[in-house]
Amino acid sequence: xxxxxxxxxxxxxxxxxxxxxxxxxxxxxxxxxxxxxxxxxxxxxxxxxxxxxxxxxxxxxxxxxxxxxxxxxxxxxxxxxxxxxxxxxxxxxxxxxxxxxxxxxxxxxxxxxxxxxxxxxxxxxxxxxxxxxxxxxxxxxxxxxxxxxxxxxxxxxxxxxxxxxxxxxxxxxxxxxxxxxxxxxxxxxxxxxxxxxxxxxxxxxxxxxxxxxxxxxxxxxxxxxxxxxxxxxxxxxxxxxxxxxxxxxxxxxxxxxxxxxxxxxxxxxxxxxxxxxxxxxxxxxxxxxxxxxxxxx
Amino acid sequence: xxxxxxxxxxxxxxxxxxxxxxxxxxxxxxxxxxxxxxxxxxxxxxxxxxxxxxxxxxxxxxxxxxxxxxxxxxxxxxxxxxxxxxxxxxxxxxxxxxxxxxxxxxxxxxxxxxxxxxxxxxxxxxxxxxxxxxxxxxxxxxxxxxxxxxxxxxxxxxxxxxxxxxxxxxxxxxxxxxxxxxxxxxxxxxxxxxxxxxxxxxxxxxxxxxxxxxxxxxxxxxxxxxxxxxxxxxxxxxxxxxxxxxxxxxxxxxxxxxxxxxxxxxxxxxxxxxxxxxxxxxxx
Numbered sequence: 001x002x003x004x005x006x007x008x009x010x011x012x013x014x015x016x017x018x019x020x021x022x023x024x025x026x027x028x029x030x031x032x033x034x035x036x037x038x039x040x041x042x043x044x045x046x047x048x049x050x051x052x053x054x055x056x057x058x059x060x061x062x063x064x065x066x067x068x069x070x071x072x073x074x075x076x077x078x079x080x081x082x083x084x085x086x087x088x089x090x091x092x093x094x095x096x097x098x099x100x101x102x103x104x105x106x107x108x109x110x111x112x113x114x115x116x117x118x119x120x121x122x123x124x125x126x127x128x129x130x131x132x133x134x135x136x137x138x139x140x141x142x143x144x145x146x147x148x149x150x151x152x153x154x155x156x157x158x159x160x161x162x163x164x165x166x167x168x169x170x171x172x173x174x175x176x177x178x179x180x181x182x183x184x185x186x187x188x189x190x191x192x193x194x195x196x197x198x199x200x201x202x203x204x205x206x207x208x209x210x211x212x213x214x215x216x217x218x219x220x221x222x223x224x225x226x227x228x229x230x231x232x233x234x235x236x237x238x239x240x241x242x243x244x245x246x247x248x249x250x251x252x253x254x255x256x257x258x259x260x261x262x263x264x265x266x267x268x269x270x271x272x273x274x275x276x277x278x279x280x281x282x283x284x285x286x287x288x289x290x291x292x293x294x295x296x297x
Numbered sequence: 298x299x300x301x302x303x304x305x306x307x308x309x310x311x312x313x314x315x316x317x318x319x320x321x322x323x324x325x326x327x328x329x330x331x332x333x334x335x336x337x338x339x340x341x342x343x344x345x346x347x348x349x350x351x352x353x354x355x356x357x358x359x360x361x362x363x364x365x366x367x368x369x370x371x372x373x374x375x376x377x378x379x380x381x382x383x384x385x386x387x388x389x390x391x392x393x394x395x396x397x398x399x400x401x402x403x404x405x406x407x408x409x410x411x412x413x414x415x416x417x418x419x420x421x422x423x424x425x426x427x428x429x430x431x432x433x434x435x436x437x438x439x440x441x442x443x444x445x446x447x448x449x450x451x452x453x454x455x456x457x458x459x460x461x462x463x464x465x466x467x468x469x470x471x472x473x474x475x476x477x478x479x480x481x482x483x484x485x486x487x488x489x490x491x492x493x494x495x496x497x498x499x500x501x502x503x504x505x506x507x508x509x510x511x512x513x514x515x516x517x518x519x520x521x522x523x524x525x526x527x528x529x530x531x532x533x534x535x536x537x538x539x540x541x542x543x544x545x546x547x548x549x550x551x552x553x554x555x556x557x558x559x560x561x562x563x564x565x566x567x568x569x570x571x572x573x574x575x576x577x578x579x580x581x
Contacts (some may be wrong), residue, residue, distance in 0.1 A: 014405045042426070082386040086397050088448050091378035092345040093372050093401035142567060199537075219316060255366055 011095050015103035019079060023107040026075045034065035035116050039063045047129045048062050054132030057122035058146055058211050058212075061153035064118045065208055068111040069157030070182060076165030077178040080104055084173065097253035105246050108162045115158035122150055134292035135224050136212045140284060148231040149211040156238045158205055160245070167245045170252040200227050200287055207238055225288040230283025237279050240272035249255065300344060300454050301322055305353030309318065314339040316506045322454075322482050328497035329486040330568055336506040337486040338381050338458055344484070345378040345456050346389035373490050374403065377452035379568055381445040381486075385431045391418065392427040398446045400566060405410055417445040420475060422468075436463045444472065449484050453481045461489050490565040500564070502571055512548050514564060522568050525549050528557025536573040 017224055023029060043060055075114060083100050126143075149157050168181050192206040194215055203209045212226040247268055251261045300322040307315040315336040327580035331337045344355055346369055347364040355362040357372040368493045385394065395414040403561070404410035419423045423443035426434060434442065438461040447455060455476075457575050461469045469489075473496050487493065493500055493514065500517050502510035510517060527545045531538035535551030550573060564568075 011403055011405060015400050018400055019462045078387075082388065083397075084384040085384050086389075086394065087401055089394075089443060090385045090398045090401060091342070091347045092373050094373045094403045096366075096370075129426075131573050135299065189429065209536065252345045 002247050012099050012102055015095065015099060016106035016165040016180050019103045019107035020110055022079055023075060024111040026074050029110065032071040036063050036067045036118060043244060044121065044125050044128070047087055053151060055135040056129045056131040058131050058150065064115045064154040065157040068115050069161030070185065072111045072158060072162035072177055073165035073182060076104065077169040078161035078164050079107065080166050080169035081173065096255055098256045099251045101166065101250050101253065102168055105163060106132060107160050110154070111158040111162055115155040119151060121152065123147065127279055134290055136226065138224070138290040140224060140288050145231060148235060150239060152235045153208060153229055160238060160242050162261040163242050163245045167249045170249045194227050204229050204234055204237070205276065207241055222293055226284060226288045228284045228286050229279050233275055233279040233282055234291060237272055237275035240268055240275050246248060300357045301355070302344060303354045305343055305355060307343060307348065308351045314507055315343070318508055320501065320508065322484060324480065326476060326483040326485065326496050327499045327501060328362055328493035329484060329503060330490065330493060331450055331503035332572065335471055335503045337503050340377035341456050341458050341484065341486055341505065345376055347378065362438060365530055366495045371442055372378050373477055376452040377449065379444055379447040379449035379457045379460055385439065390428050391431060391434065393412045393424055394431055394442065395446055395449065397451050402449055404450070413449060417448045421445045422471065437468055440464055441468065455481065455483045457485045458484065460485060461487060461492055490563065490568055494564040503569065504572065517564060517567045519545045521567035523559055524570060525560050525562040526553040526557040527560045528554050530554040530557070532557065536569050
C-alpha cells in the first residue's frame, strides 16, 4: 500500500502544466488563434483590405481582444468548471482549490504568448506599412504612445479575458453565467469606446476602450482624435485589475488564508484606483485632433 | 490505520443530519447501512473532510481532519473517497480524468503517475477503455471509473458511498473481490444488504442521524434469530411479508402463523427488524 504520496516537487507547477495543456487542446483557442493569424496576415499583405486605408496596425487590436480575450473568457470558465468537477468527483484531495485556481491562472500564458506574437507582428506591420500621417501618431504624442495603446488593447486582454472567466466561474458557477457575461462585456465595451464625448475623461475605467481613432461623428470633421489620459499608466491599471481578479478568485477557497488575502486584495484595489486616477490626470491633458483629414474622408 | 469520529455532529440550519456520534474504524471492511436520509452520506463526507462537522473531531491515521490545514492535508493524503453522485468533467478521456485527479492527489512524477493510473484502470476492468471519452462510457463503466479514482494511491482509508449502484452482478462480485483483498480500512455505505453480508467484517446501522447498531455481521444476524418465518400464511404483526419464488410467504417479525417454520435470517431481515424499532426522526 502506497498510502500517502509525498510530493517530490511543488504541485502548482505540475498542475499548471496540466492546465496549460488543457488550454492548448481547447478547440476554441485554436479557432481564435487561426482567425487572428488570418486577419494579421491579411493586414500585413494588403493593408487597405484590412483597415480601409492608412492606419496600418494601429487599430487592429480588436482582433486579439476578441479572439484571445473574449474567447479566452469562455475557455477559462470551461476549464475552471472542469477542474471543479474533477475535484468534486474525488471528493477529498490534498491539493487545495487555491492551488487549482493558481494553476488555471498560469494557463493564461498560452493566450498571452499568442498575443505577444500578434504584437510583434503588429509592430513589424507598423514599420513595414507605416500609418498615414492623417491617423496616428500626430502632434502631441509619438509612436511610443501608439505602441502602449496597442499593447494595452491587444495584449493585456489576452490576460484579462481568461482571468475574468476564472473569476466568474469561481464565484458564479452557473452554466448560463458565462455567455451572459460575454454579452455584457461586449455591450458595455461598445458603449465605452469614446464615441460619446461626455465619456472621454472617465471611459478608461472600463478595461477596453479606444484611445484614438476616426471618431468623426463626434468631432464632426472626420479627423482622427486622440483621447486624454496616459496609456502607460492605463496598462498599470489593467494589470492591477488582473491581479485583483486573481486574488478574488483565490479568495473563493474557504480553506485559504483569507485574512492575508483581504490585505492583498485591499492593496491591489488601492493600486488599481491610484493607477486609474493617474491615467486620467497624466498623459494627454485633453483630446487632440489630427489637423489632417482622415483617410476615409 | 485507524479513523475516529468523536462526538461528531452535523446540522443544516435547524435540521440535524447527524447527532453527536463517536465511532472508531480499524482495519477491515465496515458496512454502513441505513434508510435514505439516515445521515450516511453526511457521515462519509465529514470523515472524508469534504464537509466540516458542526461539532466534534475527526482523525485519520492520527491526523486531525478537523484540525489545521496541514493536518487536514496529511489526512487527505490517506483517504480515497467515492462520492454518492459523481458529475464527470467534460471532454476528458478515462485516462485523462484519472491523471488529473492523480495530480490533485499529489502524484507529481509523470511516469509513476501514469503507471498508477493504468494500475487502477486495470483494477476496475477499464484498461481497454483508457482512451475513450468519459461521456462515451456506459453508466456502469463510469461508476467503475469513479471507483478507480478513489483507489488511486491505494489509500489507507477507502470511503465508498454506494459503490455498487449501476453495476451488474459480475461487476459487483468483482468489486467485492477487489475490496476484500486489500489492506487498510474500507467504509462502504450501501443499500445492498447482500454486499454487507458477503464482504463486511462489521456493520454500522445509522438511522435518523444516530447509530442504531454497531457490531459484526453474525451479531446483527443474531438480533433476528427466530424472528423470520416462512409458511403458507403471513405472520400476524410482521414488519414485512412477501411471497417467495417457492410460493411460500416469508415474514419478518410478528407472531409465526400456524404451520410456518423458522428460517435463517439474512442481513436484510435483521436490518428490517432493527428499523421497525427505530425511533422516528426527520433527518436530511
